Amino acid sequence: MGDWHNHSEVMIHQARSRNRAAIRAGRVHLIHTPVENLSLGDQPFDAALAVNTVGMWPDPIxxxxxxxxxxxxxxxxxxxxxxxxxxxxxxxxAAAAEKLADLLTEAGFEDLRTEMLYLDPPVACVLGYLAAADDTEPAARSTTLS
Known part of the structure; x- marks a missing residue:
């Protein structure tokens, strides 16, 4: 099951609307919580996404x-x-992407990649990975942004 933690009730409402089928099927679970209270115990997950929020996090590292x-x-x-x-x-x-990449590096992420979506202003997406248990090469990983 996927867990999605979000601090904004508005975004949770939108996510519920957009993911209704996945929620009903038990593939997605939405939780409203500040990032400083994030804890899933022993339930690891595959991916995390933060959009326009890191600058508001207390102690982002x-x-x-x-x-x-x-x-x-x-x-x-x-x-x-x-x-x-x-x-x-x-x-x-580009400067925002560089700051995000620096934060990810300091936090232990590797194989960083930046994707730009040229809107006005452009959207920067910085991807970082944790080392794989089997030492999978970065090229073997697949990520699709849309």
Whole structure:
């Protein structure tokens, strides 16, 4: 089953609407919680996604390390940023991606990759992986962004 933790009730409502079938089938479980209270105990998960939130996290390195602890070996995290400050440009998005990559590296993620979606302003998605238990090469991993 997939767990999705979100701090925003609005986003939880939208996610429930969009994932109704998966929720009914027991494949997705949505939980409303601040990132500083995130804990799944012994239930590791495959992937984590954070969109436009890392800048609001208290102590992001600690939170990312906790996410790394909760992910399965070989697990993936995607941190997404679309800067909304006045005058944001492609350079603003690139700088945000660099900061996210630095955070992921410090938290123990590796094989980082940045994808850009050229909207106005551009959206940066930084992907990071945990070492796989079987030392799977990064090229053997598959991630699709849409």
């Amino acid at each position: 600690t939170r990312l390390r906790e996410l790394a602890r909760l992910l399965r070996p070989g697990g993936c995290i995607a941190l997404v940023s679309q800067p909304r400050c006045p005058g944001a440009t492609a350079a603003t998005s």
